[in-house]
Amino acid sequence: MAKAKMKQAVIPKFSSEAEEAAWWDTHRSEIEAEIRQRMKQKKPLTLGNLLQGAKPSQPVTLRIPKEDLETARRLAAQKGLGYQTYIKMLLREALAKNAGE
Numbered sequence: 773m774a775k776a777k778m779k780q781a782v783i784p785k786f787s788s789e790a791e792e793a794a795w796w797d798t799h800r801s802e803i804e805a806e807i808r809q810r811m812k813q814k815k816p817l818t819l820g821n822l823l824q825g826a827k828p829s830q831p832v833t834l835r836i837p838k839e840d841l842e843t844a845r846r847l848a849a850q851k852g853l854g855y856q857t858y859i860k861m862l863l864r865e866a867l868a869k870n871a872g873e
Contacts, residue, residue, distance in 0.1 A: 786792035796803070836844075841855070848858035 784795065786795065844859050844862075845855040848855040851858065853861075
């Protein structure tokens with residue numbers, strides 16, 4: 773038995789935030805059903821799935837002043853990231869910026 777195709781929700785343009793809020797409130801159940809259906813059809817986007825497709829990395833050892841490491845840990849925590857992930861993000865940004873010069 774073939775699955776019935778869901779009618780895709782079309783989100784209209786809104787003239788006010790109140791109108792938009794009312795539309796989302798009215799259509800919440802159908803939007804949630806559509807999201808659940810799409811999640812069943814596709815592989816969910818998770819950190820694990822992203823890492824599986826990531827380029828290989830190589831471990832390195834760096835000597836970093838304690839103050840810099842403490843600062844990186846604090847800033848990473850504020851962003852909800854691990855400090856090593858945060859440091860890699862900063863490194864990538866700096867490399868991309870300098871590569872463009």
